[in-house]
Amino acid sequence: MNQFVLQYGKSNELLLFPHILEVGLKKNASVSFNTFLTTATEGLRLYYIIEGRFEWRINNQPVILYPGDVAVIMPGVPFGSDKGNLEVGAFTWIHLGIQKLENGQVVPGKWSGLSDSEGAAIGKILLLNPSPVLSRFSEAGKILKCIQSELFSTEVAYQARVNHQLDELLIQVTRQLTRQNHSARDFPKTFMHLEEMLRQNLAHQWTVEEMAALVGMGTTLFTEKVKSYSGFSPINYLINIRISEAIRLLKRPDITVTDIALDTGFYSSQHFSTTFKKLTGYRPSEFRNNHLRNI
Amino acid sequence: MKCIITIELGTNGIRMFAYDLDGKVIGSMRGYYPTFHTEPDHSEQDxxxxxxxxxxVLKNILNEYIHPKKYKVASICFCASMHSVLAVDKNGNPLGNAITWADNRAKKEAQELRRSELGKKLYAATGTPIHPMSPLVKIAWIREHDAGRFKQTSKFLAIKSYIIHQLTGEYMIDYSIASATGLMNIHTIKWETDALQYAGITASKLPGLAPVFTSAGKLKKAYQxxxxxxxxxxxxxxxxxxxLATLGDGVKGEGKATITIEDSGAVRVMGPAVLKDDKMRFFNYLLTDNCYVSGGPTNNGGNIFEWFTRQFGDxxxxxxxENSIGQLMEEASKVPAGSDGLLFLPYLLGERAPIWNANARGAYFGLNIKHERKHFVRATIEGIMYEIYSIGKTLGEQRNIKSLSVNGGFGTIPFCTQLIADLFNKPVRLRRQFHSVSFGAFLLSATEMGIYKSLDDAAKTVELPDVYKPNKQHHAIYADYFTIFEKLSAKLFDEFEAIDELQHKYAVKLTS
Known part of the structure; x- marks a missing residue:
């Protein structure tokens, strides 16, 4: 395939795809300067390396990419190369418009065939992802190639096909991200990582699907492993963490019970109160009074 | 019908058992809680x-096994890991996380104290080896490096003391846990003045000392x-x-010793006298008046073979x-005893008894061109067991060990138990599907209730029906290789120090 760049609003090929902000392929025959400057955009950007070796910066961290690697750049994250230099080689990319919801979640948007909860899970995992590079992930290259040829050939039902492939790309990238970070050898380490993520995002309404996906496992195996490792189902384990954190916060006088409930992931102070009492025997306010009053 | 519930607050979580009064298990449950390592040497729990x-977990075990069958809970007996420290303020609220036994932040303090005359004196008085695990040096560390917390602290508790305080409102610590703090005189059963002075505290900063049979107050109304x-x-x-693992295996009396191998391990004996040791290699903890549990702990047990499995298992x-470990054990059994001369030093986590060297590291030694992957598997298991044997051997200098028992998840794997029998050249007894720690807690409760006249009587009822007999030929082979293992462990002292230094020097700081 030859070099090209399509942009929504400029290129007719993208008329039906307002969520594809940009798609392109670049073949760089000689080192060029000031062409690949650091930018931050609203969209999700995926770059797939076809040939060569590129030294870029994602979120100010240096990364080196080789053929088959994918760079995943989240909305708002600065990305480019030092001094805008671009090495010899070829790569292809796509910029996707991603919908940001009021609660901070990101979801793919209406074009996607993903259900709301699956879309939210993928958005969450991408947001939490610590490593912006997927190594040796040629699957992504194949999908991008397919999307591009569909856009140019406009065969029957190409609109649906492109959107299907975009879903496929998001799914594969997300799965690869979690698999890459978790070998199937060390469940304690995997669980530790999950635990850390839960603690850092305690206010989030976690689902088992999200938790499982976060560590690259299917829900069935995940639930079984968590149960046999921790003695608790994933949701009950999460409740443990929530109540533990709530207890710590209740011992401080400067935060209201409602705020504690929301901060620790209960959807209402009523829900918090019921769960707390069931486990501890006290209503949160009683517990607080006991501890502030001294024992 | 009455029942007894035992609660073990362990390193990786909680384990509860319900027993009927005959000592039969009615049910058991577990619950995990994490250990945080916010700094390389830190090891904390919330x-x-x-x-x-x-x-x-208590609620679940009651609702599942106890209430539906109308059992009456006669007693709930606590048991916990040793050496934890939790600072609380005047309202009893925690000042930060609990510091666990595995925490190494006080290693400088421990090293200095261990080399001093005061260290020798404190070791003899308190029975706790001078090591970063000891609350004695942990509290000294907090005083030096975390003055704010130290000043605010109303009491330094053990995790168990905190949990009991939450449940009943009482501040207390039992003799056994207290004797592992490095702060209690195991001969007079009082807080040791010199130790308090070293830590920079008074006895009022510690919970009240209580015999293991003490009733720790009434459950608060809400929990009732x-x-x-x-x-x-x-x-x-x-x-x-x-x-309690020692009591639970019935190791009360002359000539008995027990080996525990879980993640870490220990070899222990129990008796009316302490083990005295100029090299300060053994612990002497107190079960009851005139009953000491003595022995040596190792850092490197089942966790080392898990490490190996994660790297090289299928x-x-x-x-x-579990499946991967099973496959490797199978592979190991196809290699002759002694692994055709491949030796493994298991000190991946540094070592406590008997060498007490935090800088010790692992090594494979004696490799030749004929060794295969399976030799590494067997050598790894043998290395872990040589280390257990080296503790047993030093104990044997002071006690005539005639019979051995084994407990713990790793030690009771048949291949491992046989190896222990061969190495020690003694029959080894155990009981499958048996949890020695909680059974020890059961015996303690039952004795307190008057079911047994004394802990001696209680211990005598313990039956360990499975016996592994030593293979003399294997013993001869292991004994030969063990001499090299022992020499290497001592000889490499300088190199351990040097490699530890380089490992720190070139450690890449992980930014995640």
Whole structure:
């Protein structure tokens, strides 16, 4: 395939795809300067390396990419190369418009065939992802190639096909991200990582699907492993963490019970109160009074 | 029908058993809580999560096994890991997380104290080896490096003391846990003045000392209601995991020793006299008056073989480490005893007894061109067991060990148990599907209730029906290789120090 760049609003090929902000392929025959400057955009950007070796910066961290690697750049994250230099080689990319919801979640948007909860899970995992590079992930290259040829050939039902492939790309990238970070050898380490993520995002309404996906496992195996490792189902384990954190916060006088409930992931102070009492025997306010009053 | 519930607050979580009064298990449950390593040498646990997990698991075990069958809970007996420290303020609220036994932040303090005359004196008085694990040096560390917390601290508790305080409102610590703090004189059973002075505290900063049979107060009303337990439910303060594992295996009396190998391990004996040791290699912890549990701990037990399995095992079933360990054990059994001369030093986590060297590291030695992957597997297991044997051997200098028992998840794998029997050249007894620590807690409760006249009588009832007999030929081979193992462990002292230094020097700081 030859070099090209399509942009929504400029290129007719993208008329039906307002969520594809940009798609392109670049073949760089000689080192060029000031062409690949650091930018931050609203969209999700995926770059797939076809040939060569590129030294870029994602979120100010240096990364080196080789053929088959994918760079995943989240909305708002600065990305480019030092001094805008671009090495010899070829790569292809796509910029996707991603919908940001009021609660901070990101979801793919209406074009996607993903259900709301699956879309939210993928958005969450991408947001939490610590490593912006997927190594040796040629699957992504194949999908991008397919999307591009569909856009140019406009065969029957190409609109649906492109959107299907975009879903496929998001799914594969997300799965690869979690698999890459978790070998199937060390469940304690995997669980530790999950635990850390839960603690850092305690206010989030976690689902088992999200938790499982976060560590690259299917829900069935995940639930079984968590149960046999921790003695608790994933949701009950999460409740443990929530109540533990709530207890710590209740011992401080400067935060209201409602705020504690929301901060620790209960959807209402009523829900918090019921769960707390069931486990501890006290209503949160009683517990607080006991501890502030001294024992 | 009456029952006894035992609660073990362990390193990786909580374990509860319900027993009927004949010592038969009615049911058991576990609950995990995490250990945080916010700094390389730190190892901490969240006291609130431990408490919530305690309530949660207790509630579940009651609702599943006890209430439906109308059992009456005669007593709830506690048991815990040793050496933890939790600072609380005047309201009893935690000042930060609990510091666990595995925490190494006080290694400088420990090293200096161990080399001093005061260290020798404190070791003899308190029975606790001078090591970063000891609350004695941990409190000294907090005083030096965390003055704010030190100043605010109203009491330095053990995790168990905190949990009991939450449940009943009493501040107390049992003799066993207290004797592992490095702060209690095991001969007079009082807080040791010199130790308090070294730590920079007075006895008022510590919970009250209580015999292991002490009733730790009444459950608070709210818990009586939420757990559906009557007000007269006895909360027994109990003992430590090490002491109770020894009692639970019936190791009371002359000539008996027990080997525990879980993640880490220990070899222990129990008796009326302490082990005196100029090299300060053994611990002497107190179970009851004139009953000491003595021995040596190792850092490197089942966790080392898990490490090996994670690196080199086959994970055909994702995350199924038991299966992978099983396959490797099978592979190891095809290699002759002694691994055709491949030796493994298992000191991946530094070592406590008998070499007490935090800088010790692992090594494979004696490799030749004929060695295969399977030799590494067997050598790794043998290395872990040589280390257990080296503790047993030093204990043997002071006690005539005639019979051995084994407990713990790793030690009771048949291949491992046989290796222990061969190495020690003694029959080894055990009971499958048996949890020695909680059974020890059961014996303690039952003795307190008057079912047994004394702990001696209780210990005598323990039956360990399975026996592994030593293979003399294997013993001869292991004994030959062990001499090299022992020499290497001592000889490499300087190189351990040097490699530790380089490992720190070139350690890449992980930024995640």
């Amino acid at each position: 006291p609130e999560q431990i408490f919530i997990t305690t309530l949660y 209601q939420s757990l559906r337990l009557p007000a007269d439910t006895k909360i027994l303060i109990g003992s430590s995991d090490g002491c 994970f055909t079933n994702p995350f199924d480490i």
